[in-house]
Amino acid sequence: MRGGTGALRLVFAGSGATDAEDGMANGVLRLRGANGVLRSARPLAFEVASLLILFAAYKWGRTLVEGGVGDAMANASRLWDLERAARLPGEGALQSWVLGWDHAALLANLYYVGVHFPGTALLLIWLYTRHRDAYRRVRTELVVLTAAGLGVQMLFPLAPPRLAGLGMVDTMQTVGPSAYPQVADGIANQYAAMPSLHIGWALLVAVTVLRVSRSRWRWAVALHAPVTVLVVVVTANHYWLDGLVAAVLFGFAAALTAIVVRRPAGARPAMVAATVTVPVARPVAAPLVPAPREAPAEPEAARVPVLTPSR
Numbered sequence: 001m002r003g004g005t006g007a008l009r010l011v012f013a014g015s016g017a018t019d020a021e022d023g024m025a026n027g028v029l030r031l032r033g034a035n036g037v038l039r040s041a042r043p044l045a046f047e048v049a050s051l052l053i054l055f056a057a058y059k060w061g062r063t064l065v066e067g068g069v070g071d072a073m074a075n076a077s078r079l080w081d082l083e084r085a086a087r088l089p090g091e092g093a094l095q096s097w098v099l100g101w102d103h104a105a106l107l108a109n110l111y112y113v114g115v116h117f118p119g120t121a122l123l124l125i126w127l128y129t130r131h132r133d134a135y136r137r138v139r140t141e142l143v144v145l146t147a148a149g150l151g152v153q154m155l156f157p158l159a160p161p162r163l164a165g166l167g168m169v170d171t172m173q174t175v176g177p178s179a180y181p182q183v184a185d186g187i188a189n190q191y192a193a194m195p196s197l198h199i200g201w202a203l204l205v206a207v208t209v210l211r212v213s214r215s216r217w218r219w220a221v222a223l224h225a226p227v228t229v230l231v232v233v234v235t236a237n238h239y240w241l242d243g244l245v246a247a248v249l250f251g252f253a254a255a256l257t258a259i260v261v262r263r264p265a266g267a268r269p270a271m272v273a274a275t276v277t278v279p280v281a282r283p284v285a286a287p288l289v290p291a292p293r294e295a296p297a298e299p300e301a302a303r304v305p306v307l308t309p310s311r
Helices: 005-014 019-062 069-085 091-098 104-114 116-130 132-155 197-212 218-222 224-234 240-260
Strands: none
Touching (some): 104 224
């Protein structure tokens, strides 16, 4: 079976496999394939479960905002005075100008209700399927940003402009649709306006797309951030300072994530096959030295016959 599908069928064929045996082999192969699919789907299931838990924790945490309506209204009055002292543009003036356009309030309400969660979810899906290397970092930024925003909301209850008696129109009640059917419906405490997580999440989407994508359309997606700023002000859901604090928290989340997430857990440098040229020293030929000539043999001494007198 280790040889794969072909090897398994070959074994049964060679041994005169019956239909039952062939069916058993196919069943084993299907089981192995199903196990592989489950293993590959496990990381995705973990990410989906983690984000659902984050959403549930955020939903539950907003109901724990300390302080009553009186504290939220008093904080709204102080914040409004601070903005006027800082000479920030009036939210009411911007709303009056935009509401002069037909259907502007309806479009702003639809954007506020329909883009916040789906836009962030689409970003995470896109990263997980196309840019997995950036997904973990962005997901961590989202968690840190949301947790920090929830902490500020719990410490500083704030009534939005539409409920603070500042003369601004509650476009969601007058035109609809409304994201807040009740004063506190569990998913969104209306007295937790500081900071604006609509703006915080929109900044996350815009910055991530500009940083990761190379498409020319990334600049159109990046407009989501400034459009969200205008929408939350025109609908009288947030003050300018709500967006400013959200931007600061996003910067904090990005900086903290850059420190914590340096490399995915368990990651190791990839082993890449490469051809390495190793210089090999060539043997140096010995210099040609002429062999020493043998000294010429000395001629043998000539034998001179000696004549001896005969007797």
